[in-house]
Amino acid sequence: MYLKRVSLQKEKLPNHDSYPFSIPVIKTMDQLDVTSNVTFFVGENGSGKSTLLEAIADKCGFNTAGGGRNNYFDVNEAQSVLGDYITLSWMPKVTNGFFLRAETFHHFATHIDSIDGASQAYGGKSLHHQSHGESFLSLFRYRFHQRAIYLLDEPEAALSPQRQLAFLRILYDLSAYGNSQFIIATHSPILLGYPEAIIFSFDDDSIREVAYEDTDHYQITRHFLDNRKRFLHEIFKEE
Structure with missing residues (x-):
C-alpha cells in the first residue's frame, strides 16, 4: 500500500459557500486514513465522492480529464479546485498510476489514437474499435501494472455484470500481493463485494x-x- 492518508488543509480553504467547499462532507472532513489496498467510495450523486477522488488524482499529478502523468489532453471542467487544498501522505510514494473518469473515457481513447503506435499498448487495437466494455477491460488488462496507484470513478459504467466479475479478478491479481493500490468510487454492489476492501460512505x-x-x-x-x-x-x- 502506498497512499496512507488524505488530509484537508482547512485553514487554507476559501469561502465555504462556494463549490466544492460547500459539499457537506468537505466541510466536515479533516483527514481520511487509507488502510487497505482496495478502498471504495460510495454515496448518492453529489455526495462528494468523485470530487475527492478527482482531487487525489490532481495531487498525484494525473490528468484530471483521465489518464496518467504523461497523458495531456483537455476536457471542459476537468480541473480540480479541491486538489490545491489537500495533502497526501505516502509510504512509500509512487508516481505510476492512472485516473479513470468514465464520463471522459471517449476523450482519452481519442488521445491514445493520436499517438503513433500507442494503441499497441492496449491489445493492439484502437479503444474506439472495441465496444465500451471491451475498451475498459483492455485498459485494465494492458495499461494497469504492478507498483502503482489507480483511481477509478465509476468503472462499472461500461461493464456488464459478467465483466464486472472479470474486473474483480484483475483487481485481485494486481492488489492481492500489495503491489498496487486502488481507490474506487462506485455504485456497483458487485464491485463493493470485493473481499477485505474498506468502504467509505459519503452520505449523511x-x-x-x-x-x-x-x-x-x-x-x-x-x-x-x-x-x-x-x-x-x-x-x-x-398516488
Whole structure:
C-alpha cells in the first residue's frame, strides 16, 4: 500500500459557500486514513465522492480529464479546485498510476489514437474499435501494472455484470500481493463485494466506514431481487 492518508488543509480553504467547499462532507472532513489496498467510495450523486477522488488524482499529478502523468489532453471542467487544498501522505510514494473518469473515457481513447503506435499498448487495437466494455477491460488488462496507484470513478459504467466479475479478478491479481493500490468510487454492489476492501460512505454529511451489508447498494439490490413484484407495485401505484 502506498497512499496512507488524505488530509484537508482547512485553514487554507476559501469561502465555504462556494463549490466544492460547500459539499457537506468537505466541510466536515479533516483527514481520511487509507488502510487497505482496495478502498471504495460510495454515496448518492453529489455526495462528494468523485470530487475527492478527482482531487487525489490532481495531487498525484494525473490528468484530471483521465489518464496518467504523461497523458495531456483537455476536457471542459476537468480541473480540480479541491486538489490545491489537500495533502497526501505516502509510504512509500509512487508516481505510476492512472485516473479513470468514465464520463471522459471517449476523450482519452481519442488521445491514445493520436499517438503513433500507442494503441499497441492496449491489445493492439484502437479503444474506439472495441465496444465500451471491451475498451475498459483492455485498459485494465494492458495499461494497469504492478507498483502503482489507480483511481477509478465509476468503472462499472461500461461493464456488464459478467465483466464486472472479470474486473474483480484483475483487481485481485494486481492488489492481492500489495503491489498496487486502488481507490474506487462506485455504485456497483458487485464491485463493493470485493473481499477485505474498506468502504467509505459519503452520505449523511460525513465520511464514515461501513460494512458491505450496510450499504444502500447491497440492501436495495437484495430487497429488490427478493421482492421485485412488491417493489414495482409500490413504484408504479397511483398516488
